[in-house]
Amino acid sequence: MIAEFPNRKWSLATVNRLLQQIDATGTIDQKPGSGRPRNVSTDQNIKLVDELALSQENNPGTHKSVRQIARQTSIAKSSVHDIIRRDLKLKCIKKKRAQDLSNENMIKRLICAKQLLKKYPQHSVQFIWFTDEKLFTVAPPVNLQNDHLYAMAGTGKKQLSAGRLLRKRSNFSKSVMVSVGVSGLGCTELIFIEPGVKIDGTYYRDTLLRQHLLPAIRSVVGDFFVFQQDNAPAHRARETVALLKAETPGFISPQQWPPNSLDLNPVDYEIWSVLQQCVYRGQIRDVEHLKQRLIEEWRHFDQKICDRAVYQWRSRLSKCVHKNGGHFEHLI
Numbered sequence: 001m002i003a004e005f006p007n008r009k010w011s012l013a014t015v016n017r018l019l020q021q022i023d024a025t026g027t028i029d030q031k032p033g034s035g036r037p038r039n040v041s042t043d044q045n046i047k048l049v050d051e052l053a054l055s056q057e058n059n060p061g062t063h064k065s066v067r068q069i070a071r072q073t074s075i076a077k078s079s080v081h082d083i084i085r086r087d088l089k090l091k092c093i094k095k096k097r098a099q100d101l102s103n104e105n106m107i108k109r110l111i112c113a114k115q116l117l118k119k120y121p122q123h124s125v126q127f128i129w130f131t132d133e134k135l136f137t138v139a140p141p142v143n144l145q146n147d148h149l150y151a152m153a154g155t156g157k158k159q160l161s162a163g164r165l166l167r168k169r170s171n172f173s174k175s176v177m178v179s180v181g182v183s184g185l186g187c188t189e190l191i192f193i194e195p196g197v198k199i200d201g202t203y204y205r206d207t208l209l210r211q212h213l214l215p216a217i218r219s220v221v222g223d224f225f226v227f228q229q230d231n232a233p234a235h236r237a238r239e240t241v242a243l244l245k246a247e248t249p250g251f252i253s254p255q256q257w258p259p260n261s262l263d264l265n266p267v268d269y270e271i272w273s274v275l276q277q278c279v280y281r282g283q284i285r286d287v288e289h290l291k292q293r294l295i296e297e298w299r300h301f302d303q304k305i306c307d308r309a310v311y312q313w314r315s316r317l318s319k320c321v322h323k324n325g326g327h328f329e330h331l332i
Contacts, residue, residue, distance in 0.1 A: 126184030
């Protein structure tokens, strides 16, 4: 056997011991109780970790993190991990962010989702132009939970320089606000909001809609399209609604659009996140560089991403109805 499998680097003693075990037990599995004893994984500790790791019934959000469990029970963090994984057979699932929904929001979302499903069959969805605005900052968004620093074993935090240990971010990072319209038939160019401008009803109607968004949409699809916007104050103003009813062949009014529904606008649930990942792949020097990166990445933005996001829209409406207007993104 040693000559047949030289890459295994078996010793004669190892092979003899294995053959003796097979002769004695008929298997190569370890005997129950063999190996390093697990003194920490007692029934009492397993029950204690179980109670702390899972939310209490009818009281969500009462679970503790591994670090909190270790601190509260004086069990080593590695042992808590072992109990959760091997004894309790639990797995870790990352949370998702979502809008806070009141009962009124859920009822309104349910009604609107049903109406939109009835009014726009799948073949007509590609003619809907979904719009939104977003603020991009020069400083990139950072999730400090995943931002780690490695140092030599035995090195304390006090021995590290502040430049290595701290991630600095200005509280007043310069920014750029952009607006865009996307559909299954194409997209508008990125529209930059003038610095320092507050998007009130007048600016939204006279500048953003009349001068930029509506002409850009018509240049792509002509005079047959449906215009969508969210329920921001400037969007639902009486004069804005009157303008869109007069200037667009089709318009999803504020009464028809579900409130607090970032999960139902393709620009929010797909386009902005993909664009953000592309823009911040490198360091942004200043506002002009940020604008340049936005224009460059949007110019090469794959239309297939927009098509896929728009195609999901009716499916998301159906899931919203299935959850009675409540959250559904955790099921996707």
